[in-house]
Amino acid sequence: MTTTDNIHRYLDEAFADIPRTPETADLKEEIRGNLQARVAELEANGTTPEAAAAKAITELGDIHELIDSIGENEPAGSPGDTAARLMALNRVRVSPAYVVRTVLLAVLLAGGVTIVTVGSILGGIGIAPAWLVYALPVEAVLSGAFLGLIVGDTLGRETSQHYPTSPGRALGFGLASFAGLIGLGFVAIWFANPLLWLLLTGCVLALASLIAFIALGVTQTNRMKPWVKQLNSTYLIEDRFSQDPASAARFGLYTVVIWVLAFAGFVVLSIVVGFVWSWLALLAGLVVFFLVLARMLFPADSKVTTHKPADSNKN
């Protein structure tokens, strides 16, 4: 028995001769974690680190046969199979406490936003009871806190596809969401209860939130795990716009036309019939935009071939 007193060197040597695939990398990491746990247990009982590592490796037994068997049956499947395999290998535990907490917060958040929105509208047209109007700022602050907690909590977690955001940045995103929602809420409440401090505080908070998001956004680094990046690089090619740049260019032009028309319609309707109905122009624009997007990404002749789909140019 060769005695190695470093588990990492031992693993590197044991896995040296076999091709590196997701499966073998996964097995190597799993064995490494278990060896570390065993070493920690031995060291806690007073064994020296070297002796502990050597003992853990001895107890592990002969892994070469196992490694060879994993390396052999390497399925070479379609990209879909590869994705499913990688997903299965890289699954990360979802903590039930987190799910329960987030669902509860999301329900509270939805309730809070609804109360603030409806309260502001009712207050704006003068049919809200006074106590409701006074309660709205509190509700806005609470909603902001719920959103901030969800955002911060979520970003700080490792998922199957992403590494966790660093605690400081997760806190930053949480606070920015917190401030942003309160800001928007205060501005909305100002319509119901035209107090200058509501408007000022709201604008300052919304602006601060925007600046914070921009600062966090431009300093954002990659969070994706290697297997996701690798998968993305193979999947981009299967995307229709990448396959057919002409349809991407056409979609760009359509987008401009749709939104120019929608905004023009919005302005004209606002002047002619007022704000009550003019938003319908934007809604119509949005609907047309998504219909066009769907049409471009999934053409009626669903076979993705090189020939151009016979679209009649309507613009």
Add this chain to the structure above:
Amino acid sequence: MTPKSADPAQSEPFASDLLRGHTDTIVLGTLRNTERYGFEIYKTIRDATGGDYEIKEATLYATFRRLVKDGLVDAYWGDETQGGRRKYYRITDAGRAVYTRNVADWNATQRIINTLLTHKGTDS
């Protein structure tokens, strides 16, 4: 089935081949009440027998892979922030069904073997 251990270095007072044939069920049994990671499963088995039976960890890894492939356990990485990363295993409902059946089968087999081994025969 070869009697006793095939390993000449250590001769155990039990048929380890027989035990090895039940590794899947033993692992499923350790996962009945809680999810565990590899070393925890190893430790549970070792401690449960008071150290009499130390299953080879290399055997365990092959077992985990087979159980996952058959859908009897789910595997996923834990979200520990410190220390080594751990791969956890959790028994599925299919795994529970197989475990229950295997235990019932074993109990029946054990009864029959015990009966046969102690049977003196009714020679006239």
